[in-house]
Amino acid sequence: MIKANAYTFKILRYDAQDPQSEPCFATYRINVIPGLTVLAVLNRIRDEIDGTLAFRSSCRSAVCGSCAMVINGKLDLACRTQVSAFNTDTIILEPLPNFEVIRDLVVDMTPFWRMYDKIQPYLIRHSPVPEKEILQSEAERLRIDQYVNCILCACCYGACPVLAREPDYIGPAAAAKLERFVLDSRDERPAGVLEILNNEKGVWACDTLFRCIDACPKEVRPTDAIVGLRKAIVKNRFQKMLGKAKDEA
Amino acid sequence: MLNHDILIVGGGLTGLRAAVGLCDRFDVGLISKVYPTRSHSIAAQGGLNAALTNNPESRDDSWEKHTFDTIKGSDYLADQDAAEIMCKEGIKIVYEMEHWGCPFSRFPDGTIAQRPFGGAGYPRTCYSADITGHVLLNTLYERAVAKGVKIYPEWFVTSLCIEEGLCHGVIALDTQKGSLIPVRAKVTFFGTGGYGRVFQQSTNALINTGGGIGMAYKAGVPLKDMEFVQFHPTTLIGTNILMSEACRGEGAYLANNQGERFMQRYVPTAMELAPRDIVSRCIQTEINEGRGFDHPLGKYVHLDLRHLGAKKILERLPGIRNISIDFLGVDPITDPIPIQPGQHYSMGGIDVNARCASDVRGFYAGGECSCVSVHGANRLGGNSLLETIVFGKLAAQAIDEDMTKSPLPLPDEKPLLRMQEAMEAKIRRLTEPGRGEKAYKIHAELGVTMTEKVGIFRTRKNLDEALQVLIGLKERYRQVGVSSAVRYMNYELINTLEQEYVLEVAHTIILGAILREESRGAHFRLDFKTRNDQDWLKHTIARIGPDGEPAISFKEVIMTRYQPMERKY
Numbered sequence: 001m002i003k004a005n006a007y008t009f010k011i012l013r014y015d016a017q018d019p020q021s022e023p024c025f026a027t028y029r030i031n032v033i034p035g036l037t038v039l040a041v042l043n044r045i046r047d048e049i050d051g052t053l054a055f056r057s058s059c060r061s062a063v064c065g066s067c068a069m070v071i072n073g074k075l076d077l078a079c080r081t082q083v084s085a086f087n088t089d090t091i092i093l094e095p096l097p098n099f100e101v102i103r104d105l106v107v108d109m110t111p112f113w114r115m116y117d118k119i120q121p122y123l124i125r126h127s128p129v130p131e132k133e134i135l136q137s138e139a140e141r142l143r144i145d146q147y148v149n150c151i152l153c154a155c156c157y158g159a160c161p162v163l164a165r166e167p168d169y170i171g172p173a174a175a176a177k178l179e180r181f182v183l184d185s186r187d188e189r190p191a192g193v194l195e196i197l198n199n200e201k202g203v204w205a206c207d208t209l210f211r212c213i214d215a216c217p218k219e220v221r222p223t224d225a226i227v228g229l230r231k232a233i234v235k236n237r238f239q240k241m242l243g244k245a246k247d248e249a
Numbered sequence: 250m251l252n253h254d255i256l257i258v259g260g261g262l263t264g265l266r267a268a269v270g271l272c273d274r275f276d277v278g279l280i281s282k283v284y285p286t287r288s289h290s291i292a293a294q295g296g297l298n299a300a301l302t303n304n305p306e307s308r309d310d311s312w313e314k315h316t317f318d319t320i321k322g323s324d325y326l327a328d329q330d331a332a333e334i335m336c337k338e339g340i341k342i343v344y345e346m347e348h349w350g351c352p353f354s355r356f357p358d359g360t361i362a363q364r365p366f367g368g369a370g371y372p373r374t375c376y377s378a379d380i381t382g383h384v385l386l387n388t389l390y391e392r393a394v395a396k397g398v399k400i401y402p403e404w405f406v407t408s409l410c411i412e413e414g415l416c417h418g419v420i421a422l423d424t425q426k427g428s429l430i431p432v433r434a435k436v437t438f439f440g441t442g443g444y445g446r447v448f449q450q451s452t453n454a455l456i457n458t459g460g461g462i463g464m465a466y467k468a469g470v471p472l473k474d475m476e477f478v479q480f481h482p483t484t485l486i487g488t489n490i491l492m493s494e495a496c497r498g499e500g501a502y503l504a505n506n507q508g509e510r511f512m513q514r515y516v517p518t519a520m521e522l523a524p525r526d527i528v529s530r531c532i533q534t535e536i537n538e539g540r541g542f543d544h545p546l547g548k549y550v551h552l553d554l555r556h557l558g559a560k561k562i563l564e565r566l567p568g569i570r571n572i573s574i575d576f577l578g579v580d581p582i583t584d585p586i587p588i589q590p591g592q593h594y595s596m597g598g599i600d601v602n603a604r605c606a607s608d609v610r611g612f613y614a615g616g617e618c619s620c621v622s623v624h625g626a627n628r629l630g631g632n633s634l635l636e637t638i639v640f641g642k643l644a645a646q647a648i649d650e651d652m653t654k655s656p657l658p659l660p661d662e663k664p665l666l667r668m669q670e671a672m673e674a675k676i677r678r679l680t681e682p683g684r685g686e687k688a689y690k691i692h693a694e695l696g697v698t699m700t701e702k703v704g705i706f707r708t709r710k711n712l713d714e715a716l717q718v719l720i721g722l723k724e725r726y727r728q729v730g731v732s733s734a735v736r737y738m739n740y741e742l743i744n745t746l747e748q749e750y751v752l753e754v755a756h757t758i759i760l761g762a763i764l765r766e767e768s769r770g771a772h773f774r775l776d777f778k779t780r781n782d783q784d785w786l787k788h789t790i791a792r793i794g795p796d797g798e799p800a801i802s803f804k805e806v807i808m809t810r811y812q813p814m815e816r817k818y
Contacts, residue, residue, distance in 0.1 A: 017427070017737060035487060035546070051687075051731060052735070055740075057455055059289065060455055060490075061454075061490040063383060063568075064454065065287065102425060102738055104738075109284065122392060125348070129348050132301075134347060135360065137355065137359050138355050138356075144352060148352045
C-alpha cells in the first residue's frame, strides 16, 4: 500500500460579483498519495469538499495552458506540479498576478488576448502561393522553435513586473508571438509594422529582469524576443535614415 | 436572444477550420467551452497523414495507397467514398496549413518532414516534433484571429434545439457572466470532440466528456458505431497521458518483464508499428498473462527509447521526454517509460455523411464528435488530425453550398425560448436543498465500469453487468444536486449538466457492444473472436426512442473498390 501524506491547502478565494466578498484564504486538509499533482488535488477538493471552488483546467498534461497559477509563490501550471515537490506539507495557491480575478483562481484573461490580437499574430505573405509547401530549411525552422512552443498560459504575463505598474504594456507573450513570425523565413510583414511597439508601452518598456523566462513552463525566453524586436526596430530606423528601407507598410 | 447565420460549437481544429471557411460569406459565431487554444486538438502529438512523397522512402506513395491503408486499418467498416475524399483532400490541407504558417518539421531539402506510423505502407505522417496538434491548432486560431471570427470563449452549450426535423440553435451558458442565452442560427455545426472521459483511463483532456454527442442524441440526432472505441497502446501509467505513436515511429521498442520484444511473437513483420487495436491487445495480453510489471499505479510494460540516443530524443520527441520527467520522474534517455493501454479515441459519433450533414435540417457535425465514417472500427495514427481539418473545410463548403442553393430562414424563436425556460427550471431544481447525489461520483463509477467491462477485451457477461450499472447510475442522476446556485464559473454546475449527456453516450456504447457479436478493429469480443462480414459488415445506428431508451438500427457500409479481406500485417 502507498502511504498517503496529510497536506494543508490554502487557497485564495474571492468572488468579484459578490459585493460582500473579500479575498481570503480557505484552508483544506487532504490526504495525498505521492505522485499526485496540484490539479488532481484541486479536482478532489471541488468534488469532495467544496463544490464552489473555481479554477480552470483542460488537458491535465501541461500542453493547453489553462491552469496557470501561483503555487507556493512560484508561477506554474497546476497540472504539472507535484504536490510533493515542495519541502513542506502546506501548499498555498493564488490566482495569476496582473489580472483581475473573476472567481477564486479564475482570472479575466481579456487583456492578455487583447495584446495577442494587437500584434497581428499570424503569418503574413504577399508572394504568390506555391503549389506545394513554401520551402524552409531545418535551421530556419529551428530559429523559431522556442517561440513556437509557447502555450499561451500567461505565466510570463503574471510574472512581469512591468505589467504590474503599466497594464497597457504589450507583455512578454505577445512579444514572443510577434518574434515567432518576424523570425519565420516565410513571413513577409514589412519591418515598419514593428513601429507599433516602438514606444514605452512596447518593447522599450521591458526592464529585462528575466522574470518571464523564469516563469515559463515551456522554456520559452520572451526576453530574447523583446531584445530581438528592439534590434529589428533600430535596424529598420537606421536603414530608413540611410534611405535603404525596403518596405513601408 | 443572440442570432447568427451559422453557429459553430467547438473551438478545436474542426470548429476553427469550419469558421475560417464560412466567415467571409456568412455571419458566423463560434462558441467554445474553453478558450479555443485549450481545446483537446492541442494535445495531438505525432502528426497527420498525407501522401506528399517527401520522404525518400515514400516516393511512390499516393492518396490511393493512403486510402487503402485507412480502409484496411478500419477493418473494412469505413465508408470508402469518405476515406477516399479524406486522403485526397489531405494533401491540399497540409499545404494549406503550411501556407498559413504552420511550423512543420523539415527534411534537409526544406520540404515538410514525414515519419512512419502504424498501419501505414509508407512514411507519410507530417509532423512538427511531437507537438503537431499544438502547431496546427495555433495556426488555425491565428487564422481565425486574422479573419476576425466572432468567438464566444468559455460559453458552455447546455442543450441543442431541434423541433420538427429542423435545428433552431442552442441554449448556452456564458460561464464568465453566468447568463443563460438562447442562440438562434440558420445552421448549427458541432465540432465538440470525442467521448474519451466516459472511460476512467483515458489520454483525453478532462473536457472531452462526449457532452456534445450526448446532447445531439438527446435532441433526436442519430449516433453511429458508438461501440468502436480506440485504446492507445502507450499511455503513461497513473495519469494515462499519451506517449505518442511517434515514439515507435522513430524506432522505440516495447518490452515485457523478461526484456523480450514481445511484438515479434504476435506481428513479426510490422512489430511495434502494427495498428493500435492490435498492439493494445498484445500489451494487455502480456499484462494479463503475468509478463508485465507491477506498480502501485497499475500494471505496465516498457516503452524503450534508450537506443534512439539523446540527440534523436531531444530533437524529435522533446515533449515525450518532458512529460515522462514531469509526471513520473522517468527520463527516457536513461530509463524505459512505464506504459499501459488507455482509451484514446472515439471512432463512433454523430451520424453524418461525407458532407458532414446529419439527417436533421440545419444541423451538421465534423471531427471526432462525428462519425462520417472514415475510421471504421479502428483509426490509424495520424488520421485524426487529418480528419479534423479536412472535414472542417468540407463542412464549410457543404454548408455554403446548401445555404446558397436553398437558404434556410432564421428559425422560429419560440422553441428556443421554451428550451431556455426548461433549462432555467432544471438549474433551479439542481440547486434545491436535499438533493444528495453528486455528479462526480456518478462520473467516477461510470468511468471505472467502462474501463473494466467495456474495454479492450469484451464479453457478453461483462457488457450486461455494465448495462446494469449504467441503468442504476441513470436512476441516481435524478437525485443529483449542486452546492451553489451561482451561475458564473460554477464548474460543478457545468459538470452536472454535462453528466446527463455522458450517461446517454455510455448507454449507446454499451448497447452497440452487446449487439455486435463479432470482433472487428477495436471492438474485440472474447465470446465472438472473429470478424463476421456476413452479418456485421454494417454500421450501428443509435437513436433515442419515444420512451427515452436507445433504439438500434443498422446502415450499409459504402464500398467503392476495396473488397474486404483478412486483415494481416
